[in-house]
Amino acid sequence: MAPVTTVAELPPSTDATPRNYWQLPTFVLGLTALVAAVIAFPPAPQDPAVTFRAEVFALRAAIEQRGISPLTPQQITAIATATQQVASEAPRFPAYLTDAHFAVGTGYVFLADYGPATEMGKHWQAAAAAFQQVDLSLLADPADEKRFQFRNAKVLAALEMGNPGELYQKLTNPPVGEDDGGERARLLADVALRMTPPEYKRAQIELSSYLGGPPHLPPAEIAKLKVRLANVYIHLKEPEKARPWLEDMARATTPPTAVAEARYHLAKLAEAENNWPEAASLLESTASLAHLPIAQRAEIDYEAGLVRLRLGDSTAAIRNFQQVANKPVPAAPAAGVRLAELLVQKPESPSPVAEAVSLLERSVHDLHGSPPIALPLLTPPETQSAFEIVIRKCQEAADFIVVTRAVQAYEKVAEPRRYRELRAETLTNWGDAFGKQGDNVAAQAKHREAAAEFAALAESDPNPTGKAEFLRRTAECYRKIGDTAAALKTIEQIPTINGLPPATAAQAWLNKGELLLASHQYIAAENALQKAMAAPGPTAVAARVKLALAQIEQGRSKLAAATSDDHRKSANGQIALGVEFLGQVANMASADETVARDAKLQALFELGKILLQQGSIPDAETRFRQLLQLGPAGAQAPMAKLYLGSCLLLLARGDHQGGRPPADADRKLAEARTLFEELADTPDSFLQAQADVRLANTTLLLKKYDDMPALCERLAKKYQGKVEELIVLSMLYSAYRFADRQADATRTLDRMYTAFSKLTPSAFPGGADEYTQAYWQKQWFDVLRPSTTP
Numbered sequence: 001m002a003p004v005t006t007v008a009e010l011p012p013s014t015d016a017t018p019r020n021y022w023q024l025p026t027f028v029l030g031l032t033a034l035v036a037a038v039i040a041f042p043p044a045p046q047d048p049a050v051t052f053r054a055e056v057f058a059l060r061a062a063i064e065q066r067g068i069s070p071l072t073p074q075q076i077t078a079i080a081t082a083t084q085q086v087a088s089e090a091p092r093f094p095a096y097l098t099d100a101h102f103a104v105g106t107g108y109v110f111l112a113d114y115g116p117a118t119e120m121g122k123h124w125q126a127a128a129a130a131f132q133q134v135d136l137s138l139l140a141d142p143a144d145e146k147r148f149q150f151r152n153a154k155v156l157a158a159l160e161m162g163n164p165g166e167l168y169q170k171l172t173n174p175p176v177g178e179d180d181g182g183e184r185a186r187l188l189a190d191v192a193l194r195m196t197p198p199e200y201k202r203a204q205i206e207l208s209s210y211l212g213g214p215p216h217l218p219p220a221e222i223a224k225l226k227v228r229l230a231n232v233y234i235h236l237k238e239p240e241k242a243r244p245w246l247e248d249m250a251r252a253t254t255p256p257t258a259v260a261e262a263r264y265h266l267a268k269l270a271e272a273e274n275n276w277p278e279a280a281s282l283l284e285s286t287a288s289l290a291h292l293p294i295a296q297r298a299e300i301d302y303e304a305g306l307v308r309l310r311l312g313d314s315t316a317a318i319r320n321f322q323q324v325a326n327k328p329v330p331a332a333p334a335a336g337v338r339l340a341e342l343l344v345q346k347p348e349s350p351s352p353v354a355e356a357v358s359l360l361e362r363s364v365h366d367l368h369g370s371p372p373i374a375l376p377l378l379t380p381p382e383t384q385s386a387f388e389i390v391i392r393k394c395q396e397a398a399d400f401i402v403v404t405r406a407v408q409a410y411e412k413v414a415e416p417r418r419y420r421e422l423r424a425e426t427l428t429n430w431g432d433a434f435g436k437q438g439d440n441v442a443a444q445a446k447h448r449e450a451a452a453e454f455a456a457l458a459e460s461d462p463n464p465t466g467k468a469e470f471l472r473r474t475a476e477c478y479r480k481i482g483d484t485a486a487a488l489k490t491i492e493q494i495p496t497i498n499g500l501p502p503a504t505a506a507q508a509w510l511n512k513g514e515l516l517l518a519s520h521q522y523i524a525a526e527n528a529l530q531k532a533m534a535a536p537g538p539t540a541v542a543a544r545v546k547l548a549l550a551q552i553e554q555g556r557s558k559l560a561a562a563t564s565d566d567h568r569k570s571a572n573g574q575i576a577l578g579v580e581f582l583g584q585v586a587n588m589a590s591a592d593e594t595v596a597r598d599a600k601l602q603a604l605f606e607l608g609k610i611l612l613q614q615g616s617i618p619d620a621e622t623r624f625r626q627l628l629q630l631g632p633a634g635a636q637a638p639m640a641k642l643y644l645g646s647c648l649l650l651l652a653r654g655d656h657q658g659g660r661p662p663a664d665a666d667r668k669l670a671e672a673r674t675l676f677e678e679l680a681d682t683p684d685s686f687l688q689a690q691a692d693v694r695l696a697n698t699t700l701l702l703k704k705y706d707d708m709p710a711l712c713e714r715l716a717k718k719y720q721g722k723v724e725e726l727i728v729l730s731m732l733y734s735a736y737r738f739a740d741r742q743a744d745a746t747r748t749l750d751r752m753y754t755a756f757s758k759l760t761p762s763a764f765p766g767g768a769d770e771y772t773q774a775y776w777q778k779q780w781f782d783v784l785r786p787s788t789t790p
Contacts, residue, residue: 052086052093056103059086063110064177076114083107087130098138102148105130109151112158113182117218120183124158131155146175157187164194172202185210186217186225193232200235207232223249223258230265239269250282256289260296267303276310283307298329302377305338318342325359334377336363341386344393353394357406360390364412372413383413391422400430417457424453428477435480444481451477455490464499472511484519488512506535510543517546522554538596545585545599549606551578582607586623598634601627605636608643617656621647638682642690645675649698666702673698689724696731700738708735723763725755727770730780749784756781 059082062075071079083104090100108127112120131152136145153170156162171188189206192199207229215222226245233242242265249262267282283304287297305320321342324335340356340363367373375383387410394403403426411419431446451474458470471494478487494500494508509532516525529550532543555574562568585603588596608623624644631637649672650656652665662668676698679691692715699707712732719725729752736745756776769775 049093049095052089053096053099055082055089056086056096056100059083059103060106063106071114076111079107080111080115083111097133098135099140101130101133102139102144105134105155106147106151109154113216117216117221120217124155127151127155128159143175147178150174150178154184154187157191158183160190160194164191164196167191168195168199183210183216186215189228193228198235200232204229204232204236220255220258223252223255224261227258227261227265230262234265234269239272243269256291257293257296260286260289260292260300264300264303267307271307271310276307279307280304280311294327295329295331298324298327298331298335302331302335302338305335314342314346325362330376333363333366333375336360337375337378337383337386340390344390353390353397353399354402356390357394357402357409360387360406361409364409367412371411371416371419375413380413384410384415384418387413388422391426395426395429398433400426400433403430417460420453420457424450424457424473427453428473428480431477431480447477447480451481451486464497465501465504467497468494468500468504468508472508475511475515479515479518484515487515491515502535503537503539506532506537506539506543509535510539510546513543513546513550517550517553522550525550538593538599541585541588541596542599542602544581545603545606548578548581548585548603551575551581552606552610553578579607579610582610586626597631601631601634601636604630605640608640612643612647615656617647617650621651638679638684638687641675641679642687642694645672645691645694645698648672648675649694649701652701669698669702673702689719689722692718693724693727696728700731700735703738705735705739708732720755721758721763723759723765723771726752726759726776729755753781753785 087104105127108123112123185206189203192203230242230245246262263286267279270279301323305317308317321335321339336359340359343356391406427450431443434443454474461467475487475490491512495505513525513528529543529547533540555571559571582603604627608620611620627640648668652668654660676691676695715728733748764773
């Protein structure tokens, strides 16, 4: 430390007084006599500077001899007076400033240790101010440097300043004869807890020693130290040693902060024992305390929310987290994240996703640094899990503006690659949503952005499998855009990746084959699929199904264009080969792996459709039943139910045996009706309409004529202005005819014609007869209402 002033030459001494008073042997001059001699009755040399110098060293002598015989209150008061006197006189004697400031600082350290507890803080501050002006190079005694370092360490520790590691070393190793107790044990414990990592064992030893004292601090501070010692025991994994201290403080009434902390730690001990009701009770009693700081109350409320979650009371947990989330406290970000996660999982419609995302945004607003950034009170996995739950719920709500906000907020706490992947997935889903709305321009823009994100992820992924997956997803985005060339170019990169597992390469060949099939490049598609089939594993099964479909599609195209018997024979042979491939997969004994299982389900579905088209209705029924048994929740299951119901309806009519209904026709129709009813709420509007039409038809075939009016009226209203309305009314007409209700039938026919007249040509999509305009005009109205024929 630089000197405060230039040291002047000392005036020559005119007496025989020893240079350093504190070096007087105690057997020559006892402590009491020394204090009286140098403080109460200092000698009166002729030079005032010598007198001041004597006062300085006398002050230090009085303090540093205290270990020989404890000082009385009167002597402590005298030291306080002397300290203030030296401090006030020091500016008059620049030559002795360093020694004076050292003595004054030492005096204030002594007074902080042994003076009135209410003035301890003021004394530490005064000591710090004095020590800051000490130039170690100007101290009269070389040994004083070690004394200064130790005393200054106490001051810095008391003011919670300085480097904990350096302070720890100095406080742990006091100069010989320096330490006589005081606040050192407490201060050393504080420093030990500030270490990285904290020295809990040393803190426990020092706090136990200090509290065994008697300690010098006032009762309120002693109460806080008791709680701190209990907390140290908890960190040392000795909860049973912590419990008596905590229970003692938990029964107290003041200070409220220490009482609250004790009860809080008891609640945490109860949590560790899975005693959640006890923990909840303790936290509730803690929250009831008055005059708690806002941050401490927030921490209690936050912990109570976690306990309520453990007890299964999410409503109470939400209330706890709400009390914290909007307050300017350290626990607020964690409470906001917890609250957001709970809100989106409430059984509400619609889910409050926008509110949840706002909470997440506020929780990470003040975070700065390189992601992922940790939030207080939450582990990174807890934070990331909560964000992803909210993001998934936002995606389910299809509010992609809100989804984008959630993903953007996630960037600060997510692994960078995971953030980018979620951003790409969001863009993909947003593009899909635009596509369903018919906005192809917006859909393509989103898919193109997603493709760029996935491509960047693939470029930077060091893992061969991860790189391949991101390339596959890039290609899928290009496929949705309709850019088959870009999709193929991307997929073709996958098999060239070094270290790629054979199964992943096979999947790439399969994907390439699917792309080529979609663009009717059959020869190239077959080559790719053959490579996929050559690899071991379940991908070969999926490739066989795709190859089968390629054969069938080519055969049908050739059959439609055939001009000779040979051409037709060749085309039918190719179709038969595809059907054979499908049969091979459909007849597999087992399909445990997901890829093989999905391939078998697709084979059963395609085979069932082909058999139905060929009129092999019993065989088609068998295949659809097999599919629903193997994959009742699979992607093909809803359509398989429709086809199975249709098979049962046809079988009940006897279409497979010349129109002769079987003996169990009603049973088949009842089962078909159940299947169609199960599809009434399917989100697929086409599938729902087909099921509803068949439901009416099945009810008619069951001869439940009394059920038909209510059913058909409901369905006619549901499909008003569509061709399905006309189909349903035609069945109601037939029901009235069969029930011999001619007047109702006539009115229904008039209603049919009115509905038909309102339909534009675009309302008839074509395909089956019922979906053509000509069918209704020629087969119905020309016959039944000839007077209305144009």
